[in-house]
Amino acid sequence: MRFLDYNSSFITLMNKLADLVLLNILFIVGCLPIFTIGASLSALYYVSLKLSSNSCSSIMKSFFKSFIENFKQASIIQLLIMSVYSILVAIYLFLSASEFELKNIFIIAFIIIAILLFFIIVYIFPLISRFHNSIAVCIKNAFIISITNLKYTLLIVIIYVLPFSIMFQFPKYILVILTAMIIFGFSVISYMCSFIFSKIFNKYITDN
Template identity: 35%
Template sequence: MRLDVTDNPVISGMSRIFDMMCLNVLWLVCSLPIFTIGASTTAMYTVMLKVVKNEEGYIVKGFFKAFKENFKKSTIIWLILLVIGGFLGADLYLTSSAKGSVGMALRAIFAALELLVLAVGIYAFALTARYENSIRGTIRNALTLTLARFPSSILMVAIMIALIGISIWNLQLITFALPFWALFGVSIIFWINSKLLRRIFAGIEDHTEEEVEE
């Protein structure tokens, strides 16, 4: 399947919607074993970073190629982040019953660290999709970008949490949200993130080229 660029905006729009649906389903299916979420996320960013610049080729082929090529590295990064996030989640749960200002401060710290891990994960898988680097280097760069591009980091995390929070607000919304997430929800988040990440990466690459020229 290939996104065909045509002069007809209706056909182009329908083609884009279909590809977004396809990517959404691919990510969900390939993430079902749980431990493959990292590889699936990297594959999604590999394709979506091209989609936002209209550079995409064959969607399904590109997804599975990236899934296979980055499986080991992405899985290790995912497991590292999962363990760290799990420990922070456990700490947050254990301090949920703590009273007073100390308990509130601890919960705020653990919640902030949990969000930090989420932001680092966004950058880590996107970096894996776009650049060659070691696992340690990728995580280090992801942390650096999270802090250096803090407004964008907050925005990506906030959008994700807001969409999920609205979806589970009540039973009526959950009923509506299920088909939304099954068809579009995941791909929309990746599309928004990829728009922001593409600008960040472009700025880094332009800066690097200027240093090389000097």
């Protein structure tokens, strides 16, 4: 039957889905020691970017290659992010419990800073997986790219947030969504976003 032909669209789709399931498992396993989440995210996007350009020959080999190569840098950035967010949460709790005239202005400023930091997080690990730069340059580039490509940044944020928004808006689907995330969710999200990242990154490569 034609749809069972190795070069058919159906078989190609099934092969891609199998790749994404394997990638999702590798990502989750890589995140199990909490301090390796950054390295696992970098490896996830390294493979996803390759899959989006049909240049990935081995999911497992590519994942661990990136995981090992970017472990130190990604782990330091993860630690920095966790530290900054911990400080922001502490400040927010302090402001929420305080009563002073400019409280609302400080809370708005806090929210803006938190959003900008999230924009940086959106790009920082894909950038680590794609380019070799110092941590300071990675952070600077992530910030600049997120702002100069704001419409793409917002689209990526929507893709990231949508499954969790549905989960909290419709609690009866929590088990279904969590199951999907465990099986293929993270890799599908990164794969979808990789087409956007590739478009953005290629523009800067061309410009340089």
